[in-house]
Amino acid sequence: MALKKCKECAKEVSTKALSCPHCGCPTKSQNNALGCSIAAIVFVLLLWVAKEVFLQFSEVRIFGRKVKFR
DSSP: OOEEEOTTTOOEEETTOSBOTTTOOBOHHHHHHHHHHHHHHHHHHHHHHHHHHHHHHOOEEETTEEEOOO
16 A cells, blocks of 8 residues: 555545545545446447347348348
């Protein structure tokens, strides 16, 4: 566990802390976790939309017969 200085009060704070125990200022790790969560949700939604679009416009023919995926 490493220590770094708080950007508000300049006291030492653990790098694993979500906020400074002295002044309550949030650390970078809290902001990064939120950003990563939002990015993951957006990525999953984009994959779902891409799947729906692909299935809507795709067509497969086996032995001359059209086959639907649904």
